[in-house]
Amino acid sequence: MGLDFSVVPSFADALLIGVLWTIAITVCAALLSFFGGILFAVIALYAPWFLRLPFRFFAWLFMGTPLLLQLFLIYFGLVELGIDLPAFVAGVIGLGLHFAVYNSELIQTAIVAVDKGQMEAARTLGLSRPQALIRVVIPQAVRDVIPPIGNNMIALLKDSALVSVIGVSELTLSAQLAIGRTYRPFEFYAAAAVLYYIINLGMEAVLRRIERRTQLSR
Amino acid sequence: MTDQTPFVEIRHAQKSYGDLEVLKDISLTVQRGEIVAIIGPSGSGKSTLLRAINDLDPLTGGEILLEGVQVNKTLPHRQYEKHINAMRQQIGMVFQHFNLFPHLNVRDNVTMAPKLLKGISSKEADKLAEEQLNHVGMLERIDYYPSQLSGGQKQRVAIARALAMQPKLMLFDEATSALDPELVEEVNLVMKKLAEEHMTMIIVTHEMDFAASVCDRVLFMDQGVVVEEGPPEKIFKNPDMDRTKEFLRKHLAGSK
Ligand SMILES: Nc1ncnc2c1ncn2[C@@H]1O[C@H](COP(=O)(O)OP(=O)(O)O)[C@@H](O)[C@H]1O
Ligand SMILES: [Mg+2]
Numbered sequence: 001m002g003l004d005f006s007v008v009p010s011f012a013d014a015l016l017i018g019v020l021w022t023i024a025i026t027v028c029a030a031l032l033s034f035f036g037g038i039l040f041a042v043i044a045l046y047a048p049w050f051l052r053l054p055f056r057f058f059a060w061l062f063m064g065t066p067l068l069l070q071l072f073l074i075y076f077g078l079v080e081l082g083i084d085l086p087a088f089v090a091g092v093i094g095l096g097l098h099f100a101v102y103n104s105e106l107i108q109t110a111i112v113a114v115d116k117g118q119m120e121a122a123r124t125l126g127l128s129r130p131q132a133l134i135r136v137v138i139p140q141a142v143r144d145v146i147p148p149i150g151n152n153m154i155a156l157l158k159d160s161a162l163v164s165v166i167g168v169s170e171l172t173l174s175a176q177l178a179i180g181r182t183y184r185p186f187e188f189y190a191a192a193a194v195l196y197y198i199i200n201l202g203m204e205a206v207l208r209r210i211e212r213r214t215q216l217s218r
Numbered sequence: 219m220t221d222q223t224p225f226v227e228i229r230h231a232q233k234s235y236g237d238l239e240v241l242k243d244i245s246l247t248v249q250r251g252e253i254v255a256i257i258g259p260s261g262s263g264k265s266t267l268l269r270a271i272n273d274l275d276p277l278t279g280g281e282i283l284l285e286g287v288q289v290n291k292t293l294p295h296r297q298y299e300k301h302i303n304a305m306r307q308q309i310g311m312v313f314q315h316f317n318l319f320p321h322l323n324v325r326d327n328v329t330m331a332p333k334l335l336k337g338i339s340s341k342e343a344d345k346l347a348e349e350q351l352n353h354v355g356m357l358e359r360i361d362y363y364p365s366q367l368s369g370g371q372k373q374r375v376a377i378a379r380a381l382a383m384q385p386k387l388m389l390f391d392e393a394t395s396a397l398d399p400e401l402v403e404e405v406n407l408v409m410k411k412l413a414e415e416h417m418t419m420i421i422v423t424h425e426m427d428f429a430a431s432v433c434d435r436v437l438f439m440d441q442g443v444v445v446e447e448g449p450p451e452k453i454f455k456n457p458d459m460d461r462t463k464e465f466l467r468k469h470l471a472g473s474k
Contacts, residue, residue: 115317117313117315117317118317118319120274120313120317121311121313121317121318121319121376122319122331123274123306124272124274124306124309124310124311124380125306125307125330125331125335125379125380125383126303126304126306126307126331126335126383127303127331127334127335128299128303129299131334135330135334136319136321139321140319140320140321143321214321216363216365216366217320217321217322217363217365218320218365
């Protein structure tokens with residue numbers, strides 16, 4: 001039996017909705033991972049031990065275990081504790097926190113690497129240490145790790161396929177539903193792959209723009 | 219503040235890094251409007267002394283007073299932070315390597331601290347930035363980023379940034395040492411202008427000509443002590459101490 005891509009267009013609507021959900025979950029999780037990454041970096045570097053230690057445990061949990069398991073835990077596991085999250089929210093939280101931990105590692109290193117003279121200059125003007133961190137040190141640290149954070153965001157986009165297993169009808173699940181109706185796995189997985197690739201190109205274009213914008217500020 | 223209270227007073231300043239004693243019982247007063255140069259060989263403790271004045275490098279002994287108020291007070295952490303931030307707002311500092319904020323344009327470099335700490339509006343801040351940048355001849359570059367400026371321009375912006383907090387005292391730590399020779403003069407001119415406006419300044423410098431032409435008093439430091447101090451004519455032309463003579467001879471030989 002040969003391939004027949006002519007079945008794909010009749011599922012265009014379903015796939016397009018899948019694309020929109022994939023973009024939605026990626027953007028939400030990316031924002032969470034970005035701001036969460038900054039917050040976690042600050043906790044890891046500056047918080048008192050009773051915040052830092054639980055955080056280390058949490059970071060170890062997110063880096064040392066499969067993302068798939070984390071999604072199951074958040075979506076199915078938390079129900080037992082009376083926390084019944086919608087699948088989309090559970091997916092955003094799982095993906096977002098997972099990548100926040102990775103972003104936080106990058107940002108921590110970058111914060112430590114910011115020239116000590118920057119903190120000194122800010123303190124000399126009368127800024128408090130938190131003010132100097134927020135206004136001077138952290139913006140420069142974040143600027144310095146935009147390219148590797150961008151790589152994490154691309155990885156996040158690809159890993160967003162995992163939330164199909166908790167029933168978010170994003171692109172991968174949409175393709176699977178179409179396959180269930182047509183028994184054409186190659187055609188629909190290939191179509192999904194092309195669509196992921198296009199989203200990926202769009203994301204890279206956005207990231208390059210952001211990088212270019214920060215050129216002057218180095 | 220009574221008439222007898224010195225503007226800046228350093229009492230028995232002592233600083234050690236482990237076994238290394240970097241400042242050895244230095245006492246010094248500076249009057250309002252006075253301009254003091256600190257000269258001396260590398261490693262003699264000039265930067266350490268200057269940075270002790272705003273408690274950036276805290277002393278291990280002794281006191282720093284500004285208008286009779288102790289800067290390096292021992293206080294519980296939160297009270298100390300509040301106190302020192304208030305003191306530092308009154309003390310401007312200019313660094314050898316400028317330390318401009320590279321992620322902010324020139325305008326925001328100048329206005330960030332006043333906006334944050336004095337709660338001035340954006341409009342007032344813009345006016346302040348224009349005034350201060352005009353003062354140092356950098357108004358045309360107000361929308362540039364530091365990466366687009368020469369070293370001399372960066373240092374002039376750094377001076378404007380410090381002045382925007384309206385400090386009572388300005389500290390300069392080798393403000394022109396990192397500059398190409400042809401850029402030194404533009405920064406010196408700005409400092410001369412401040413001198414004419416009677417800003418109180420303590421200037422660590424390697425430029426003897428500049429110190430001689432601008433400063434009221436010169437301190438020669440070596441190995442953590444003030445070896446000799448006096449008016450520039452005296453220190454540069456007719457010093458009492460052999461170590462001063464030696465330093466000046468070597469320095470002149472080196473710079474010619
Ligand atoms: N953080 C530090 N730790 C140890 N020694 C230091 C530190 N900072 C400065 N020193 C030492 O203190 C001495 C005085 O340094 P500094 O004040 O920078 O001298 P200057 O500015 O006159 O060149 C030098 O011997 C220097 O090595
Ligand atoms: Mg020095």
